Amino acid sequence: MSPQVNPVEVSETKTGIRRYIAAILSAIFMGLGQIFNGQIIKGIGFALFYFSALFQGYEFWKYSYWGITTLGEVPGEHHSLVILIKSLVGLILFLMVFGIYIFNIVDAYKNGKLRDQGKQVPGIKKTFKNIVEHGYAFLYLSPGMIFLLLVTVLPLIFTTLIAFTNYDLYHSPPGKLLEWVGFTNFKKIWTFGSWKKTFLTVFSWTIVWTVLSTFSCFGLGLLVALVLNQKDIKGAKIWRTILILPWAVPAVVSILIWSGLFNTNFGPINELLAFFNIERIHWLEDPFWAKVAVLIVNLWLGFPFSMALCTGILQGIPQDVYEAAVVDGANPFQKFWKITLPLVLYSTAPLLIMQMAYNFNNFNVIYLFNQGNPPILGLRGAGGTDILISWVFKLTLNKLKYNYAAALSLIIFIIVAGFSIYNFTRTRSFKEEDMMQ
Numbered sequence: 387m388s389p390q391v392n393p394v395e396v397s398e399t400k401t402g403i404r405r406y407i408a409a410i411l412s413a414i415f416m417g418l419g420q421i422f423n424g425q426i427i428k429g430i431g432f433a434l435f436y437f438s439a440l441f442q443g444y445e446f447w448k449y450s451y452w453g454i455t456t457l458g459e460v461p462g463e464h465h466s467l468v469i470l471i472k473s474l475v476g477l478i479l480f481l482m483v484f485g486i487y488i489f490n491i492v493d494a495y496k497n498g499k500l501r502d503q504g505k506q507v508p509g510i511k512k513t514f515k516n517i518v519e520h521g522y523a524f525l526y527l528s529p530g531m532i533f534l535l536l537v538t539v540l541p542l543i544f545t546t547l548i549a550f551t552n553y554d555l556y557h558s559p560p561g562k563l564l565e566w567v568g569f570t571n572f573k574k575i576w577t578f579g580s581w582k583k584t585f586l587t588v589f590s591w592t593i594v595w596t597v598l599s600t601f602s603c604f605g606l607g608l609l610v611a612l613v614l615n616q617k618d619i620k621g622a623k624i625w626r627t628i629l630i631l632p633w634a635v636p637a638v639v640s641i642l643i644w645s646g647l648f649n650t651n652f653g654p655i656n657e658l659l660a661f662f663n664i665e666r667i668h669w670l671e672d673p674f675w676a677k678v679a680v681l682i683v684n685l686w687l688g689f690p691f692s693m694a695l696c697t698g699i700l701q702g703i704p705q706d707v708y709e710a711a712v713v714d715g716a717n718p719f720q721k722f723w724k725i726t727l728p729l730v731l732y733s734t735a736p737l738l739i740m741q742m743a744y745n746f747n748n749f750n751v752i753y754l755f756n757q758g759n760p761p762i763l764g765l766r767g768a769g770g771t772d773i774l775i776s777w778v779f780k781l782t783l784n785k786l787k788y789n790y791a792a793a794l795s796l797i798i799f800i801i802v803a804g805f806s807i808y809n810f811t812r813t814r815s816f817k818e819e820d821m822m823q
Contacts, residue, residue, distance in 0.1 A: 402502045403502075404422075404423075404498040404499075404501045404502050405495050405496075405498030405499040405501075405502055406495075406498070407419075407422060407498065408420075408422050408423050408494035408495060408497065408498035409491050409492075409494050409495040409498065411494065412432075412490045412491045412493075412494035412495075413491050415433070415436065416432040416433055416435065416436035416486075416487060416490045417429035417430060417431070417432030417433035417436065417490070418433075419490070419491070419493075419494025419495075419497075419498070420432060420490075420493065420494055420497070422494070422498075423494060423497045423498055423501060423507050424507055425497065425507060425508075425509070425510070425513075427510045428493075428510060428513060432490050435486065436487075439479075439483045451473075452469055452473065453469050453470050453472065453473020453474070453476075454473060457469055457470060457551070457563060457564040457565065457566070458559075458563040458564070459563075461560070461561060461562055461563050462560055462561060463560075464560070464563065465559045465560045466551075466553075466559045466560075466563050466564035467559050467564070468559075470544065470547060470548075470564070471544065474540060474543055474544060474547075475540075478535070478540070542799075545792050545795055545796070546792070546796055548788055548789060548792035549571055549572070549789060549792035549793040549795070549796050550566055550567060550568060550569070550571070551564045551565065551566060551567060551789055552564060552565050552567050552570075552789055553788040553789045553792075554786055554787050554788060554789055554790075555785075555786035555787075558786070567789075571789045571790055571792075571793040572793050572797075574790075575790065575793060575794070575797075580764065580765075580766050581766055581790075583764065583765070584764075584765045584766040584767075584768050584777075585794075587762075587765060587768070588765075588768050588772055588773065588774055588777050589774060591677070591771070591772075591773065592746065592773040592774050595677075595680075595681070595745065595748075595752075595773055596742055596745045596746045597742075598681055599681060599684045599685075599688070599745045599748065600738065600741050600742045600745050602681065602684075602685050602688075602689075603684065603685055603688030603689045603691070603692050603741070604692045604734070604738060604741070606685060606689040606692070606693075607688075607689045607690070607691065607692025607693035607694075607695065607696055608692060608693075608696045608730065610629060610689065610693045611692075611693050611694075611696035611697040611700055612696075612700065612722075612726070614626055614693075614697065615697065615700045615701065626693070626694075626697065629690055629693060630690045630693070630694060631690075632686050632687060632689075632690050633687070633688075633690035633691055633694075634690075637687055637750055637751075638750070638754060640683075640686065640687060641683060641687070641750065641751060641754040641755050642754060644679075644682075644683045644686070644755065645670075645754070645755050645756065648669035648670060648679045649669075649670065650666060650667070650668050650669060650670055650671060653669070655667075655669070656669070670756050670759065670760065671760050672760070673760055673762060673770030673771070676756055676759070676760055676770050676771045677770070677771055679755070679756075680751060680752060680755050680756065680771050683751060683755055684745075684748070684751050687751065688741075695734060695737065696730055696734070699729065699730050699733050699734070700726070700730070703725070703726070703729055707725055708721055708725065711724070711725060736810060739805075739806055739809045739810060740806070742805070743802050743805065743806050746773070746774075746775075746798070746801070746802055746805075747773075747774075747775045747798065747802065748773070748775075749773075749775045749776055749779065752771055752772065752773055752775075752776045753776050753779065755771075756769075756771055757769070758770075758771050758772035758773075758776045758777070758780065759771065766781075766785075767780045767781055767784060767785045767787075768780065774794060774797075774798050775798060777794065778791045778794045778795055778798070779791075781794070
């Protein structure tokens with residue numbers, strides 16, 4: 387007895403090439419596959435978009451190719467930065483058009499498959515209905531994504547590309563043309579004598595600054611929170627209100643006031659030291675004491691946040707846990723080390739990582755306090771308290787070394803992004819593990 391054959395399968399086998407024909411037509415020219423499937427309006431829409439992108443976007447396509455191969459040919463007439471920006475815009479538009487082109491092929495294939503299966507191809511009204519019902523998330527997110535693309539991604543790519551050019555005071559458009567120099571800027575930073583010395587000096591201090599500024603603020607904040615969380619402390623709310631004031635005052639105002647307090651000649655801190663017959667300290671002129679001073683200023687600004695954060699966590703810990711620990715014979719230090727600290731770190735680990743990333747680029751405290759000074763002989767535009775981000779600022783505005791500043795910015799981005807992503811993925815709170823494991 388011969389096996390039964392499904393007539394629908396036979397029909398689909400005989401006419402199953404419509405999906406491929408539609409996809410090939412749309413690959414040859416956008417919209418042809420849709421017209422072949424009977425979706426006339428959609429096909430015309432794709433075709434008009436194709437014509438518009440091809441002819442109206444010619445200027446951008448030209449600059450896109452030009453910006454990749456060269457950054458201008460005639461000094462004074464061709465502006466290398468304009469060419470570079472237009473090439474970026476053209477590249478982004480090309481990727482968008484290419485994405486729509488791929489979607490056009492996939493759409494033609496899917497609707498051709500519906501025809502092969504004997505099903506009805508959706509009309510224009512049903513197409514819009516499907517977009518509204520199933521693609522509303524993309525519709526809502528698209529304005530924000532476009533804004534993010536323009537204000538974040540585009541400047542980031544532009545800065546990255548500048549790092550591979552010779553853009554500085556002596557190669558500044560439109561009088562001069564920029565040239566691609568490959569990894570020369572990075573090579574000089576890593577290997578060239580004075581640049582290497584400056585980078586290693588500033589980078590090492592940046593690491594020390596990041597660690598000390600983060601954990602000093604957290605440690606003092608946790609200590610104050612523990613003290614004020616004791617039951618026998620009277621007026622704890624008043625003390626918390628007073629101690630939160632440094633965080634409430636604008637940081638710019640506080641930093642400038644502290645800069646005056648640490649002034650070597652007439653600052654109140656040195657006047658107080660002189661009153662006790664202690665030699666005046668050159669807070670702003672000596673590299674070591676300038677670093678100590680800027681750490682003190684950052685501690686003043688940052689510990690109230692950690693105090694408020696730790697206070698909320700401590701008040702959320704059940705007292706039953708401590709009572710059980712006392713029954714087991716735990717002393718105050720053991721209760722802190724085995725119960726309080728792990729629970730606090732579990733909740734604050736992601737925030738500590740964010741604070742470290744923030745302090746790595748904490749430009750305000752460094753620059754507003756002492757402009758990264760005191761100057762140190764032999765360093766390329768960097769002072770005794772400069773971190774990488776403030777050095778980049780000085781290279782850009784004071785030295786007009788845009789290429790080196792862009793290269794350093796890219797290095798900073800790689801370090802901060804890599805550190806943050808690596809540590810976020812390793813925290814127990816990120817992995818949603820049991821906090822007591």
